[in-house]
Amino acid sequence: xxxxxxxxxxxxxxxxxxxxxxxxxxxxxxxxxxxxxxxxxxxxxxxxxxxxxxxxxxxxxxxxxxxxxxxxxxxxxxxxxxxxxxxxxxxxxxxxxxxxxxxxxxxxxxxxxxxxxxxxxxxxxxxxxxxxxxxxxxxxxxxxxxxxxxxxxxxxxxxxxxxxxxxxxxxxxxxxxxxxxxxxxxxxxxxxxxxxxxxxxxxxxxxxxxxxxxxxxxxxxxxxxxxxxxxxxxxxxxxxxxxxxxxxxxx
Numbered sequence: 001x002x003x004x005x006x007x008x009x010x011x012x013x014x015x016x017x018x019x020x021x022x023x024x025x026x027x028x029x030x031x032x033x034x035x036x037x038x039x040x041x042x043x044x045x046x047x048x049x050x051x052x053x054x055x056x057x058x059x060x061x062x063x064x065x066x067x068x069x070x071x072x073x074x075x076x077x078x079x080x081x082x083x084x085x086x087x088x089x090x091x092x093x094x095x096x097x098x099x100x101x102x103x104x105x106x107x108x109x110x111x112x113x114x115x116x117x118x119x120x121x122x123x124x125x126x127x128x129x130x131x132x133x134x135x136x137x138x139x140x141x142x143x144x145x146x147x148x149x150x151x152x153x154x155x156x157x158x159x160x161x162x163x164x165x166x167x168x169x170x171x172x173x174x175x176x177x178x179x180x181x182x183x184x185x186x187x188x189x190x191x192x193x194x195x196x197x198x199x200x201x202x203x204x205x206x207x208x209x210x211x212x213x214x215x216x217x218x219x220x221x222x223x224x225x226x227x228x229x230x231x232x233x234x235x236x237x238x239x240x241x242x243x244x245x246x247x248x249x250x251x
Contacts, residue, residue: 005044005048005052005203011044013043016210017036017039018036018207021033021036022060022210022215023221025060025218026215026219027225028218029171030234032056033152033154034154037049040052052200053207056204057179057183058187060211061180065180067219074166077136078136078178080136080137080140081161082177082181084136084139084140085140085144085157085182086144086181087141088141089144089186090185092147092148093149093185110242136160139160140157148186148189153179153182153183155242157178158234162235168222172222
């Protein structure tokens with residue numbers, strides 16, 4: 001049974017979770033829903049946590065995009081991936097009741113484990129320009145379908161963009177752009193399904209304060225993190241998230 005939202009200890013703890021997840025997101029460019037949704041679900045219920053955190057994630061992504069870090073040339077490079085994310089999210093939302101989310105999560109988790117493990121062993125594949133132009137939209141489409149079904153966009157996109165060896169700021173910016181588009185489509189889909197009411201929206205707006213505070217801390221960490229350490233922390237988080245997806249489905 002879902003817990004009712006109220007200004008109580010449970011929601012205060014949710015605000016702390018959101019602040020921590022925002023700091024991770026600000027520093028690495030991803031990880032907000034992977035951290036915030038399962039922890040908040042234990043406090044306010046799974047369905048409430050998913051629809052509430054979805055709004056917080058979109059706002060967090062907006063803050064990071066507002067900071068900048070992308071160029072027109074990079075937009076041309078990642079445009080195919082971004083369009084794939086939007087199309088895939090729409091498709092995933094339509095397939096929500098037709099495909100087993102557990103199977104999708106298992107496949108994505110195993111893929112994330114393979115890519116993260118290869119990166120940590122310095123065996124990350126390199127893409128030629130031609131292959132990258134094809135791989136970008138395919139990765140975006142697959143990640144969007146997964147996000148539309150499970151709410152998790154990160155593993156495939158992070159693994160792909162990290163393999164391109166872009167610098168920290170562009171890495172975070174274009175990751176965030178893809179998550180922003182996918183998250184916006186997700187929230188609109190939830191709204192059309194009638195999952196939002198005035199109470200949830202009021203409490204979602206209340207999370208914006210810890211989102212701002214956590215994101216600023218994350219920016220401070222990102223600016224001071226060495227590139228190689230940044231790469232390894234990113235791959236480590238992908239590895240953990242992939243392992244979590246696999247273990248949840250094998251229980």
